[in-house]
Amino acid sequence: MVGSGVIGMTSAFRLARAGWRVTLFDPSPGTGATWAAAGMIAPSAEISPGEEENYRLQLGALAAWRKISSDLYDVTGTPLDLYETGTLLVGYDPSDRRLIGQFEVVARSYGAAPRRVAREECEEMFDGVSAGIREGLYLAGDAWVDPDQVVALLTRANELHGVNVVRRQVLTASAQDDRVEVTTAEGSWQGDAGILATGARALPRGVAEKVANVVRPVRGMTVRVQGLDRSTRPMLRAYVRGRAFYMVSRPGGYCVLGASSEERQDLLVEMGELQRLLRDALDVVPSLESAAIVETRLGLRPASKDLAPFFETIDGRWAWSSGHYRHGVTLAPLAANEALNFVQSLQ
Ligand SMILES: Cc1cc2nc3c(=O)[nH]c(=O)nc-3n(C[C@H](O)[C@H](O)[C@H](O)COP(=O)(O)OP(=O)(O)OC[C@H]3O[C@@H](n4cnc5c(N)ncnc54)[C@H](O)[C@@H]3O)c2cc1C
Known part of the structure; x- marks a missing residue:
């Protein structure tokens, strides 16, 4: 091997x-x-x-x-x-919410069954998520x-x-x-x-x-932070200004935020790449404001x-x-x- x-x-x-x-x-x-x-x-x-x-x-x-x-x-x-836990998928602004609508069409055409959820009905699913985000899609089975x-x-x-x-x-x-x-x-x-x-x-x-x-290598970065435990809630995915963002929260408050996607193979943390990821994270999950940055990790996806x-x-x-x-x-x-x-x- x-x-x-x-x-x-x-x-x-x-x-x-x-x-x-x-x-x-x-x-x-x-x-x-x-x-x-x-x-x-x-x-x-x-x-x-x-x-x-x-x-x-x-x-x-x-x-x-x-x-x-x-x-x-x-x-x-x-x-x-x-x-x-399943996944909660949300959109940050109106055009991101349109992307969610397009995602739903493709998902249904594949036979998946995304469920529309509103904040008022499933408050706990939206724990930590920006108050401006009022609805999303719940994807069971993830x-x-x-x-x-x-x-x-x-x-x-x-x-x-x-x-x-x-x-x-x-x-x-x-x-x-x-x-x-x-x-x-x-x-x-x-x-x-x-x-x-x-x-x-x-x-x-x-x-x-x-x-x-x-x-070909497609470089990706995840940022790991400590300070928000959403581990009993669905994983969070979002479109933010057209970019994809996710957060996987583990018991104890360790969260993996991801991920960038760049057609390059060096393993250097680029400031702009890091800034975009953190900005997207804070816009979707403002409760991360006081989380501590633990580390960044970079890897090459084999595409x-x-x-x-x-x-x-x-x-x-x-x-x-x-x-x-x-x-x-x-x-x-x-x-x-x-x-x-x-x-x-x-x-
Ligand atoms: C930021 C990021 C987030 C991701 N998130 C997810 C996710 O949530 N879910 C998911 O399913 N996938 C995810 N992926 C994708 C996933 O990580 C990769 O598809 C997977 O790790 C590929 O595994 P691998 O064993 O093929 O490659 P690698 O993990 O890259 O391992 C290859 C190994 O081969 C060794 N090697 C290379 N050349 C040689 C050689 N000549 N001799 C001996 N050893 C050699 C290297 O040292 C390395 O250890 C993510 C990837 C990235 C970058």
């Missing part, structure tokens, strides 16, 4: 549980896009024109995460916490996990399953006869099959020249040409699992199933 983000770790876990001996290569596990992610498993809130197939795929994600949670409990004694907990539990579970972690970058990957081989600066390793889960990063030499898919995930086989014994874009946390258990099916198909 080359790459230990949420896709590589979940796939390694699935394979190790099925009895395979797994080696995970990554110079810094869990520090890619997975580190920056808010952890939403939100098929309904993520509905977007032209992405109906992706929406249908995501509908199976929550059940797959429930299974991973119980498997993690079996192995580590700790379940993964899944918060099935949930969230804490990606830091996902990484911590998978790391522990993989260790208990004997997954070998090599903290090295893979430089080359190749296949010959019935074996695959990788090289790092330290030496070479062989195995029966290989999965490339390198997110938005370039593939190792030897396979990079052979693939049909391409991924394919059609914004859909793919699982591409290379030379028979390699597979590339990427293109998960805004949905890698959501789709990780499904990518893990593909990894297992692929490896088993080679027997």
